[in-house]
Amino acid sequence: MYDTPNLPPLKRVPPGMWTALAWCVAMAYPSVVAGASRHTYGPHAGDALPTHRDWLLIGSASVLAFAACAVLRRLPLTSVVLLLVSTVVATGAWTQQVELSPASLLTVYVALCLVTATGSRRTSRTALAMVLLVLLGHLAMLPAQGSHLFLTGRSIGASDAGLLVAVIAWLAGRSIRQSRDYAEKLGDQAATQAVTAERLRIARELHDMVAHSIGIIALQSGAARRVIETQPARAREALGEIEAASRETLSGLRRMLGALRQSGSDAEPDGTPLHLMPGLADLDRLAATTTAAGVRVDVRWSGERRQLPPDIDLSAFRIVQEAVTNVVRHAGSDSCRVSVDCRETELSVEVLDEGRGHGTTTGTGYGLAGLRERVALLHGQFTAGPRPEGGFRVAASLPVPTGVR
Known part of the structure; x- marks a missing residue:
């Protein structure tokens, strides 16, 4: 099972909680700021202390605002309308003496930003239009002096600044939405690429694992069919090779399927490793099996034989095997030569034969294409093609990380 990472603490807070917190801050702001002017809250904002009637209006507006916060996710437009009404009631903005300052509209701004960031484009634009219409309507209700200042642009009043902050809040929400959409697209692309890479890896492993064994089985079964009547002992020997190759292939397939089912686990409950993949140490066994099938394999080593990283060791073996x-x-040849050169910073493998080199194409088939992918993933070099003097040559150079001994 995969463990789902926990969300950051701030992302665990639902949108309605943010708007509720913004309402509490907006309601407490006039009491915190000393010398509250007429641009602060309350129908009698010029008074030093709110009256009983002011507290009643603020309490009623708070109940309405908290209800709007509760339905912000399900009914975003309704929530914005309720928050606008709550702000107008709490500030007494229906009168002609009170302006809606940016501080008083804090809850509306937060809601507008969240609706734009999480909702559809149509919903966000509708919410912005509603907020702007309410603010413009309120500006129209203000005394002529305030409207004149807004129109001439010589100075900006509190309500005028509220319009600008509303647009900024909408743009901020839009930016958040675009960033999240972009991150989701990148995540989808990464997931698709990971799935494709995993499919290719499994396809390469299945091909490399099965193709060699099936070739040996086909060769041995043909030999057994030809000599079963004249040389029963040789036929029994070929059948034994077929059985051994079949069992080895089935065992490899079981290990691979077990590894896929046990994703995230490197071993069976009894501690047996799942990834018992072959390496260059198995070249002698590969040569013996192939030689028994009728094609002699001459393995030549040069350089210092040492422990290699698992991915390089496996890839080198798969190149030789393919x-x-x-x-x-x-190839139609009865022999081939495998050369392995272990250098300090590079591992080179080469397979030469003297068969029908021009009859083996280099651009078709899954085997050589899979080898090219393997080598490319390890930042190595791969060549395969007919030899001028006849036969075919497959060669690869794989860089070995510094410090591996």
């Missing part, structure tokens, strides 16, 4: 399989199936 090349030898192609010799068995396509």
Whole structure:
């Protein structure tokens, strides 16, 4: 099972909670700021202390605002309308002496930003239009002096600034929405690429694992069919090789399927490793099996033999295995030579045969394409093609990380 990472603490807070917190801050702001002027809250904002009637209006507006916060996610437009009404009631903005300052509209701004960030484009634009219409209507109700200042642009009043902040809040929400959409697209692309890479990896492993064994089985079964009447002992030997190759292939398939089912786990409950993948140490066994099938494999080592990283060791073995399989199936040759050169910073492998080199194409088939992908993933170099003097050559150079001994 995959563990789902926990969300950051701030992202665990629902949108309605943010708007409720903004309402509390907006209601407490006039009491915190000393010398509240007529641009602050309350129908009698010029008074030093709110009256009993003011507290009643603020309490009623708060109940309405908290109800709007509760339905912000399900009914965003209704919530914005209720918050506008709550702000107008709490500030007494229906009169001609009180302006709606940016501080008094804090809850509306937060709601507008959240609706724009989480809702559809149509919903966000509708919410912005409602907020602007209410603020413009309120500006129209203000005394002529305030309207004149707004129109001439010589100075900006509190209500005028509220319009600008509303637009800024909408743009901020829009930016958040675009950033999230972009991040989701990147995540989808990364997931698709990961799935594709995993499919290719599994396809390469299945091909490399099965193709060689099937080639050996086909060669041995043909030999057994030809000599079963004249040389029963040789036929029994070929059948034994077929059985051994079949069992080895089935065992490899079981390990691979077990590894896929046990994703996130590296071992069975009893501690047996799942990824018992072959490496260059298995070249002798590969050569013996292929030689028994009728194609002699001469393995030559040069350089210092040492422990290699698992991915390089596996890839080098798969390159040799695929090349030898192609010799068995396509070259028409009775022998091939495998050369492995272990250098300090590079591992080179080469497979040469003297068969029908021009009859083996380099651009078709899944085997060589899979080898090219393997080498490319390891930032190595891969070549495969007919030899001028006859036969076919497969060669690869894989860089070995510094410090590996």
